[in-house]
Amino acid sequence: MLNKVFAIGRAEYLEAVRSKAFLIGLLVMPVLMGGSVVVQGLLHDRVDLTERKCVVVDPTGELWPVLERAVAERNAAVWVEGDDGELEQKRPLFQLERYEPAAEEATDVVLSERVRDGEIQSFVLLSASVLDEDGEFGERPLAYHTQEPTFTELPDWIAECVNSDVRRRRFEGASIDRELVDKLNRRIPLTTWGLARQRDDGTVEAADEENKIRTFLIPAAAMMLLFMIIMTSAPQLMNQVLEEKMQRISEVLVSSVSPFELMLGKLVGSACVCMTLAAVYLSGIAWATHHFGVAAFVPPSAYVWFLVMVVFALLMYGSIFSALGSACSELRDAQSMMMPAMIVIMIPLFAWSAVLESPNGSIAQALTYVPTATPMILMIRVLAPPGPPVWELFAGFAMCIATTLVVVWAAGKIFRVGVLSQGQTPSFRKLFTWIVSK
Amino acid sequence: MTAAVRLSGVTKTFGAHTAVRDLQLEVPTGSLYGFIGPNGSGKTTTIRMILHILAPDRGEIEVLGHTGTRASNDRVGYLPEERGLYKKMTVSRLLTYFASLKGMGRRDAQREANTWLEKLELTDWRDKKIDALSKGMSQKIQFIATVITKPELIILDEPFSGLDPVNVEVMRRSILDLKAAGSTVIFSTHDMTVAEQICDHVFMIFKGDKVLDGTMQQIEDKYGQDTVRLRTDVGASVLANLPMVEQVLDLGRYQEVRVKGDPQELLRAVSELTQVRHFEETRPTLHDIFLRIAGPEAAKAAAEVA
Numbered sequence: 142m143l144n145k146v147f148a149i150g151r152a153e154y155l156e157a158v159r160s161k162a163f164l165i166g167l168l169v170m171p172v173l174m175g176g177s178v179v180v181q182g183l184l185h186d187r188v189d190l191t192e193r194k195c196v197v198v199d200p201t202g203e204l205w206p207v208l209e210r211a212v213a214e215r216n217a218a219v220w221v222e223g224d225d226g227e228l229e230q231k232r233p234l235f236q237l238e239r240y241e242p243a244a245e246e247a248t249d250v251v252l253s254e255r256v257r258d259g260e261i262q263s264f265v266l267l268s269a270s271v272l273d274e275d276g277e278f279g280e281r282p283l284a285y286h287t288q289e290p291t292f293t294e295l296p297d298w299i300a301e302c303v304n305s306d307v308r309r310r311r312f313e314g315a316s317i318d319r320e321l322v323d324k325l326n327r328r329i330p331l332t333t334w335g336l337a338r339q340r341d342d343g344t345v346e347a348a349d350e351e352n353k354i355r356t357f358l359i360p361a362a363a364m365m366l367l368f369m370i371i372m373t374s375a376p377q378l379m380n381q382v383l384e385e386k387m388q389r390i391s392e393v394l395v396s397s398v399s400p401f402e403l404m405l406g407k408l409v410g411s412a413c414v415c416m417t418l419a420a421v422y423l424s425g426i427a428w429a430t431h432h433f434g435v436a437a438f439v440p441p442s443a444y445v446w447f448l449v450m451v452v453f454a455l456l457m458y459g460s461i462f463s464a465l466g467s468a469c470s471e472l473r474d475a476q477s478m479m480m481p482a483m484i485v486i487m488i489p490l491f492a493w494s495a496v497l498e499s500p501n502g503s504i505a506q507a508l509t510y511v512p513t514a515t516p517m518i519l520m521i522r523v524l525a526p527p528g529p530p531v532w533e534l535f536a537g538f539a540m541c542i543a544t545t546l547v548v549v550w551a552a553g554k555i556f557r558v559g560v561l562s563q564g565q566t567p568s569f570r571k572l573f574t575w576i577v578s579k
Numbered sequence: 580m581t582a583a584v585r586l587s588g589v590t591k592t593f594g595a596h597t598a599v600r601d602l603q604l605e606v607p608t609g610s611l612y613g614f615i616g617p618n619g620s621g622k623t624t625t626i627r628m629i630l631h632i633l634a635p636d637r638g639e640i641e642v643l644g645h646t647g648t649r650a651s652n653d654r655v656g657y658l659p660e661e662r663g664l665y666k667k668m669t670v671s672r673l674l675t676y677f678a679s680l681k682g683m684g685r686r687d688a689q690r691e692a693n694t695w696l697e698k699l700e701l702t703d704w705r706d707k708k709i710d711a712l713s714k715g716m717s718q719k720i721q722f723i724a725t726v727i728t729k730p731e732l733i734i735l736d737e738p739f740s741g742l743d744p745v746n747v748e749v750m751r752r753s754i755l756d757l758k759a760a761g762s763t764v765i766f767s768t769h770d771m772t773v774a775e776q777i778c779d780h781v782f783m784i785f786k787g788d789k790v791l792d793g794t795m796q797q798i799e800d801k802y803g804q805d806t807v808r809l810r811t812d813v814g815a816s817v818l819a820n821l822p823m824v825e826q827v828l829d830l831g832r833y834q835e836v837r838v839k840g841d842p843q844e845l846l847r848a849v850s851e852l853t854q855v856r857h858f859e860e861t862r863p864t865l866h867d868i869f870l871r872i873a874g875p876e877a878a879k880a881a882a883e884v885a
Binding site for chain 2: 144145148149152156385388389390391392393394395396397398399561
């Protein structure tokens with residue numbers, strides 16, 4: 142039996158890796174992943190430098206000079222000397238304009254029209270009450286009006302300017318020395334560190350400072366990579382099985398091997414394709430982490446875990462896709478059946494940030510034991526410090542084995558009936574009866 | 580003679596539909612056994628059960644000495660009615676792959692593939708992809724895939740369908756060679772004329788029931804020589820109202836007539852009415868026998884097939 146399974150696996154593997162699609166996929170995935178990182182980086186640097194014009198209505202007459210001074214200082218500070226010695230503008234310039242409302246005019250309407258005309262981007266209505274020492278401001282002491290509420294840099298800056306000046310005035314009014322207040326108000330910076338440990342020889346291994354790459358980027362990237370590797374291969378199984386059915390190859394195949402052997406052979410082939418992809422990418426990652434001096438963040442055990450999880454995930458998802466492919470007779474039906482399967486598979490993608498926030502928390506623990514989510518969630522947890530307790534590693538591993546066995550068994554039952562069925566695509570209820578049938 | 584295939588009391592139902600009912604059948608080793616009957620009569624279901632692709636609801640199936648398991652499948656070659664090959668594979672890779680599924684080593688498979696490609700004049704296409712082949716060629720490739728492992732039992736479901744006369748002849752030759760070399764061949768077809776020409780045994784199934792089974796000789800002996808092949812100037816119309824005519828099969832230029840009594844009487848009667856161009860006393864065709872056994876219902880089913 143094994144010989145035939147391997148014969149099928151070998152043929153499937155060779156057929157897959159010799160195809161152009163495989164080569165393209167091999168290249169496209171890092172390009173896409175790397176590309177998105179690069180684009181993010183570029184966008185982070187490239188801010189919109191359009192000058193922002195804002196009108197200020199200051200009935201107190203006392204805050205305007207403060208704002209005018211502050212904006213001049215800020216606009217001077219946006220120019221930063223770049224690597225090449227040239228001055229480079231890093232943030233947009235703000236231009237403030239004072240406005241004196243005419244008597245009886247609806248100031249907000251007048252200024253809103255100017256915003257709509259594109260003459261200015263926003264306006265600020267200060268209330269005289271902001272300087273009221275009793276602290277009763279009224280409803281809108283400092284109102285910022287705009288059509289672009291997503292641009293928060295300007296309102297944040299205005300709020301900070303106004304507040305710090307008003308605070309200064311309050312201290313003065315209470316005859317408290319401003320400098321003393323500043324001194325007493327100094328903030329203490331917090332840094333995040335890992336844990337220290339005493340070695341056997343009595344020396345102390347100092348704690349490492351927390352590093353976003355290690356705690357966030359690497360676990361998240363590992364899970365994404367796992368997902369993408371599986372997704373290049375597992376859904377293909379559905380297409381292959383369906384194609385064999387549609388082209389009437391299945392019947393010849395099942396006259397030589399049992400349907401279960403056929404499915405296993407396909408899974409073996411796909412698992413080998415995934416391992417090839419994983420080997421290529423992991424080699425790249427091993428090289429990159431050494432190159433950038435962060436090799437310590439990805440322990441060798443993580444590579445092993447990754448490969449093992451690739452196999453489990455492929456067997457789980459691959460057998461689901463094979464079973465669906467076998468049950469359908471048309472591509473369109475298969476695609477509509479794929480939707481629910483995809484949602485089940487994507488559970489970890491919806492939950493990964495919650496898992497990372499608390500890798501040993503209750504959400505992470507619960508998701509570890511959601512059958513088809515185990516490989517990806519466990520992958521995050523293994524990589525995110527401090528890592529799960531040992532018993533959970535075993536439990537997660539056992540969960541993977543159990544789920545894989547159950548899913549492959551159930552898929553085999555569906556496959557057995559489906560691969561020879563023609564005509565109408567069965568409902569999920571019907572598929573269930575195939576699973577429980579003798 | 581031992582049996583290559585033995586079915587005893589085999590029944591298979593799909594829901595409320597009984598595809599095969601209480602079937603007893605013995606295919607002797609070395610025979611060329613025709614499975615005939617109109618489409619949907621249960622041939623393919625019987626074949627699938629012999630291959631253990633389907634399990635019977637009741638009864639026992641013994642294939643090459645093994646009962647109820649797939650153990651003998653490696654020694655069985657199967658050409659299904661609905662053909663399919665991997666379009667993107669090359670001919671030689673496809674043949675070695677299918678051979679490997681039967682447990683044949685790669686080197687042996689390549690050697691056998693070359694022999695067969697040469698025999699069927701396809702050597703030039705060895706390294707071409709299947710989708711570059713014509714329909715007739717890919718059908719021959721599928722045939723090679725079926726027989727490449729030198730199976731002891733070869734099951735061919737409608738092997739000639741879609742082939743031109745030249746290729747039918749090539750295939751017929753190959754099938755007879757395989758039989759001569761000792762293989763048992765099960766030949767399933769709805770075309771009874773083909774079965775009649777090539778098979779030494781015939782098993783006829785209709786609506787899941789076995790209606791005829793035996794050697795061609797036994798069948799001939801049983802159904803005798805009561806048939807006349809006739810060609811006249813006016814066609815079938817002359818036969819209307821003649822008392823000795825029991826049944827007429829109008830083949831266009833020819834009519835096949837089942838005669839009650841002496842065929843010479845028919846000749847005399849027809850000669851009085853028109854010019855007789857051809858008159859031949861012959862045995863009934865399988866088709867005719869089928870109609871006799873299965874009745875008017877079968878005539879309808881057979882007409883739908885034709």
